[in-house]
Amino acid sequence: MSLLMVGTMAFDALETPFGKVDRIVGGSGTYATWAASNFIKPIKEVSIIGGDFPQEEITQLQARGVEFEGVEVVPDGKSFFWSGRYHLDMNTRDTLVTELNVLAQFDPKIPGSYQDCEYVMLGNLAPSIQISVLKQMHKRPKFIIMDTMNFWMDIAMDELKTVLGMVDLLMVNDSEARQLSGEHSIVKAAKKIQAMGPKHVIIKKGEHGALLFHGDKIFSAPALPLEDVFDPTGAGDTFAGGFIGYLARIKDTSFESMKAAVIIGSAMASFCVEKFGPTRMKEINGADIDARVKEFVDLANFEIRN
């Protein structure tokens, strides 16, 4: 049961109240793939990188079962670059620099060997690229999740609505859900978004956790209460990667399984924010993940006695 992963593989420069890095590997595809690779292999990656993208990162990912046939390399091009600075509360950030570089010419080609993927994650990219990927699949995959952002709502709402009609699940943060739906109430927003296509909606609320909606069912997952968030970059992508990786592993998309997947995604995200970039993702093992998931059980579990 392989996983098709579409997203950026890039460089970031990050500045948080705890320090800064000038150049660290990043991108939605990178984060989500590191997270998902704890649960499922192979992961069939679709992305575009420049000749500057480190071979070591590719080798590490390949060792975890990630396939690169669908990753276009532009030898004399530069990888996508983003630079941002977080405010003290870590909930808001300023984008300092966005250099599309090779991403500007991204026109993904899905290799024949990728056609067997039953689970698909469309990372945050132009809706036209997300559509192109899905149109290239000969058979409709079993479960497709997508991420997006306010930027695409501002400049490509029609195409975004087209993708929404093609996927099973949208995950966005609360402000994006409000913008997309025009509703302030998160419950109303989720209902409106479900009416746009995706039968499942996850609304991420940062330190307040995440809500999963499906029909009239709702699941509320806590975030791990942390004294400090060192670097929130990639937490959402890591959440998504843990979520879809776990679903692909257990081969089940019932609401009960999806609840568990939200907890797995939240656990992976709680590691991600502990160090700069995907650093922490490369250090943890299965025992670390099990222990962290157990923390979520203790955090959310209760029993009513009369």
Place this chain on the structure above:
Amino acid sequence: MSLLMVGTMAFDALETPFGKVDRIVGGSGTYATWAASNFIKPIKEVSIIGGDFPQEEITQLQARGVEFEGVEVVPDGKSFFWSGRYHLDMNTRDTLVTELNVLAQFDPKIPGSYQDCEYVMLGNLAPSIQISVLKQMHKRPKFIIMDTMNFWMDIAMDELKTVLGMVDLLMVNDSEARQLSGEHSIVKAAKKIQAMGPKHVIIKKGEHGALLFHGDKIFSAPALPLEDVFDPTGAGDTFAGGFIGYLARIKDTSFESMKAAVIIGSAMASFCVEKFGPTRMKEINGADIDARVKEFVDLANFEIRN
């Protein structure tokens, strides 16, 4: 196992995006008592009211096992009055009028018949009044919880710190926790507050639920996702009343029991916001509460498969 309840019994005028009421019964003691009376009797009330407080409200509460010997009646005085207007997001409100009336002369006298109370709730009042109540108890009650607000941090911080040293649990909202501790991180704030005295801290986050802290243990309770909050007035007091009423009923203050009590409090608060004032509190029965608690179980429950 009786419960000592200290709080205001008052009138409110309320304006929300859904409507307005000019004069409805309110007050921290009223809300908390209605909620707690679903779980425990007797409730021994300590408050002060004017001759204008409706006898019908008193009769209704007495029928639910609430004792009024400790409620001072000032026949020619007026009950405390508060008027507020909620903004569209329901998270912020403007106080339009505060008339202390008889509350200005509140000097509670604890009757001898109240000395057997093992559970005590100190509603949001001047810290000097909270201290006076505790000093009048001949024997240290088994479990004392308190509420407070930013107003007392501004004008009576020393006395507030004295009460904090006398209680087992403080419940405040997130902005109050930040002001009291000087910490932005909720986890750090809870630790600092624990160091001030209360071994347990509950931080209420409105639509994002509540966190319970005890030592290094944390429990995260969701709020019920609602399409609309009709009137948030009294939700915090109702939460507190459900919490302490349930603890007094099961006669246990272990962390596991306290987790359940947070869920009970959250369920009671979710009823409170459905109509103006304590209206909804007077309508619901045990079956309604059981069904609502079941919604919380479904909302928060998950099981991880490998």
